[in-house]
Amino acid sequence: MTIKVGIPGALLYYLYYPMWRTFFNELGVQVVTSGRTTKNILDQGTREALADACVPVKLFYGHVMDIKDKVDYLYIPRVVCLNRRTVYCPKFLGLPDMIRYSIKNVPPIIDVRMDTRQGRFAVVKAYLEIGKRLGAPILSVLLAYLKAVGVLHRYNRLLRKGWSPVQAMDFLENQAGGADFDGSAKSGLKFAVLGYPYAIYDSFISVNLIDKLRKYGVKVITAENIHPALLALQKNCSLPKRLFWTFSDRALKAAHFLFNQNKIDGVLHLTAFGCGPDSLLNKLIEMEAKKHSDIPFMTLMIDEQTGEAGMTTRLEAFVDMVRRRKEALACRK
Incomplete structure (x- = not known):
C-alpha cells in the first residue's frame, strides 16, 4: 500500500512545494496537499489556533485540518536556517509541536530539523532522516534529493521570470500553462x-x-x-x-x-x-x-x-x- 504524506498548502509551501513533491514522489510516496485556501479552511484554522497567532499561522492550522484524516504522515519540517545567516520566525520552528499538541488525532509528523549553521550538509542529513523514517534505501534518498534540488532551481528560475508560484507549480507538474502576465x-x-x-x-x-x-x-x-x-x-x-x-x-x-x-x-x-x-x-x-x-x-x-x-x-x-x-x-x- 502506497504511503501518503500530507503537505499543508500554506507558509513554506509557496517556496518549496515543487521540491518536496519531487522528493517524495521519487521515493514512491504519494503527496496529498490541501491546495488553495478557502473560507472553510481559514475558519477551521481560526477555531483551532491560538487567538494571538497571526493569520498565516491560523491558515496553516486550517490546511492541516483539511488533510490530516487523508494521510499517513504530515510533513512539517522544523526549518530554522537555510542560508547560514538568518533564521525563520519562531512560529515556524515551533509549528510541528504546535500542531501535534493542539489538534486531536493528527497522524505522525515528519518534523526533521533543517539548520545549515550546523554544517554544510545539514539539509542533506535532514532528507536522509526523512528517507530513513519512510524506510527508503540511502542511495534512493540521495538520488531523490538531487532531483528535487534540480526541480527547485527550475522553479526559482520561473519565479525570477515573473511567473506566480501557482503558474510555476502547474508548469512543472503538467508542463502546461504558466504564461507570464x-x-x-x-x-x-x-x-x-x-x-x-x-x-x-x-x-x-x-x-x-x-x-x-x-x-x-x-x-x-x-x-x-x-x-x-x-x-x-x-x-x-x-x-x-x-x-x-x-x-x-x-x-x-x-x-x-x-x-x-x-x-x-x-x-x-x-x-x-x-x-x-x-x-x-x-x-x-x-x-x-x-x-x-x-x-x-x-x-x-x-x-x-x-x-x-x-x-x-x-x-x-x-x-x-x-x-x-x-x-x-x-x-x-
Whole structure:
C-alpha cells in the first residue's frame, strides 16, 4: 500500500512545494496537499489556533485540518536556517509541536530539523532522516534529493521570470500553462509588492492582490522575481547589522534594491496583523520610502476579517493616484 504524506498548502509551501513533491514522489510516496485556501479552511484554522497567532499561522492550522484524516504522515519540517545567516520566525520552528499538541488525532509528523549553521550538509542529513523514517534505501534518498534540488532551481528560475508560484507549480507538474502576465501595455505602471511570500501569494488572505493589480494594468514585481545575487549586494541595508529574520531580511533588501533602481512607480507592503517581525519590517520600509518621495508607498494590513471591498477600494485609489501623478509629471517635461 502506497504511503501518503500530507503537505499543508500554506507558509513554506509557496517556496518549496515543487521540491518536496519531487522528493517524495521519487521515493514512491504519494503527496496529498490541501491546495488553495478557502473560507472553510481559514475558519477551521481560526477555531483551532491560538487567538494571538497571526493569520498565516491560523491558515496553516486550517490546511492541516483539511488533510490530516487523508494521510499517513504530515510533513512539517522544523526549518530554522537555510542560508547560514538568518533564521525563520519562531512560529515556524515551533509549528510541528504546535500542531501535534493542539489538534486531536493528527497522524505522525515528519518534523526533521533543517539548520545549515550546523554544517554544510545539514539539509542533506535532514532528507536522509526523512528517507530513513519512510524506510527508503540511502542511495534512493540521495538520488531523490538531487532531483528535487534540480526541480527547485527550475522553479526559482520561473519565479525570477515573473511567473506566480501557482503558474510555476502547474508548469512543472503538467508542463502546461504558466504564461507570464504583463499588464504594462495598458497603463505602463510597475509596482513592487513586498512582504512575506505566504501572505502575498495566497490569493484568499491577500484578497487576490496580485491579480487585481494586473487587471488594473499594473506589472507586479516581488522579492521572488529578483535574483538572490542582486539582493545580496544590498548587504545590511544601511543598518548596523543584518535583520535577524529570513523573510524580513529578504523583503527589506528587495525594498532597498527597487527604490534605488528607481524603475518602479509605486510600492505596496502587504503585512499581517499580529506579526511581530513584520511590524518592524514595515517601519524600516516606510523609512526608506521617505528617502524616495517620488515613489508612492502604501501599507496594506490583512487578517482573517479582511474584506475584499475595502481592499479593492484602497487599491483602485492608489493605482489611480499613481497613474494621474505619472501623467502629470509627463506633461511637465
